[in-house]
Amino acid sequence: MAAPPLRVLLVDDSQLFLDLLTAFVERHWGGAWEVAGTATTGEQGLQLAAALRPDAVTVDLRMPGLSGLEVIARLRPLLPDLAIVALTQHCEEPVRAAMLAAGADAFISKADLAADLLPALAHSLARHGPPRRSHSTSRVP
Numbered sequence: 097m098a099a100p101p102l103r104v105l106l107v108d109d110s111q112l113f114l115d116l117l118t119a120f121v122e123r124h125w126g127g128a129w130e131v132a133g134t135a136t137t138g139e140q141g142l143q144l145a146a147a148l149r150p151d152a153v154t155v156d157l158r159m160p161g162l163s164g165l166e167v168i169a170r171l172r173p174l175l176p177d178l179a180i181v182a183l184t185q186h187c188e189e190p191v192r193a194a195m196l197a198a199g200a201d202a203f204i205s206k207a208d209l210a211a212d213l214l215p216a217l218a219h220s221l222a223r224h225g226p227p228r229r230s231h232s233t234s235r236v237p
Contacts, residue, residue, distance in 0.1 A: 103132035104217065105148060107141035107167065108156040108183070117154070117209075125214065138162025142170055145178065152217050155200070157184035157191065165198050165217065172199030179220030 104121065108114050112135045121131050132150040135141040138159050145153055153171065157164040168180055180199040184191065185207070192203045199219035204212040 097229070098127070101126075101128055101130040102147070102152065102217075102221070103130055104151040105141065105144055105153040106130050106134045107136075107138065107153060107159075107164075108134075109136055109159040109217045110156075111136055113156075113206075120210070129217075138164070138167040141167055145171055145175060149175065149190035150178070152181065152220060154181045154183050154213070157182060157186060157195065165194055168195060168198040168200050177224040179217060179224055181213065181220055189221040 106114050107118055110118070114136065116136060118131045121129050132148050133144045135144050138155075138161055141153070141155065142162070155164040155167050155171075159167075162170075164182060164184070168182060171178060171180060180200045180202075182195040182203045183206055184195075184203070185205065187205045195203045201223055202216035204216050
């Protein structure tokens with residue numbers, strides 16, 4: 097029997113980006129990964145992460161309300177074993193350092209997403225040991 101798919105929560109203020117990333121995960125990683133939920137605000141991302149307990153989360157840096165940096169800083173103590181990958185269009189070293197200091201396991205540019213996301217998620221999961229299992233999925237409008 098095959099292992100259940102790993103579950104990722106996607107957090108980004110662009111619904112179009114979330115739709116494209118969801119389609120990418122389903123098309124290229126279907127069976128190994130599934131999108132547990134999507135959120136367009138940091139607040140929604142925190143709520144869904146607490147409720148769904150995914151294996152991993154991707155978080156955009158720049159969002160209205162809670163920034164990705166704030167979301168990561170709140171997620172890490174809430175879910176210490178969660179694999180967190182920060183995504184951004186802004187790849188300056190001070191930004192990278194701030195995201196990693198806040199608790200992100202990996203930091204990748206959206207421009208390199210297709211090539212770098214799966215390795216970043218795998219690396220992040222390896223840092224935290226075997227994933228926990230939960231069965232609910234959700235998308236916040």
